[in-house]
Amino acid sequence: MKTTQSPGTHSTNAHSENTQVYCFEHEPDAEQTLTVSIARAIAAVTGTEPGSFRPRLYDVLDTEALEQLIRRSREAGSQVKVSFEIADLFITINGNSRILIQMPSTS
Template structure:
């Protein structure tokens, strides 16, 4: 069961919503959360992929001690990380 679920918000970049959701799930301020998102994934690439218009995209990665899933619709889901999840996984509908 996810700790945090954030629906799409067209006013904020998906990468910003990821940082906020993970920090909230971890009980930390987004400004103080470590590691930075830049240490885990390329935020600009994440934003571009989500905003590409491909709704079937699903991006899954570990961020801190959490598992993050971002969909092509901009939905962000954060849950406790498991060792079964690779450090990053970028899926497109063609795979």
């Protein structure tokens, strides 16, 4: 997983206030699953250890279904976008395995 964009303050349609937006790339051919990439991305933006953030991903959504949906979309060459909220984070996963995390700006 790699960060493809530096964090910055952006006005978004998802939320009316300013948010910090972080962008990560999941590498589908890597041994790391998409779920692990999402957990590590959350850890990176929240300053927590992977797996220690609560609620856990699998408490909020069906991680196996998400993995299958994104994988099948990528294989079919279609673009799917899945968004969900966890705590104060708004997370979007694109069919190209890009992970976008929006969190309220602290300023």
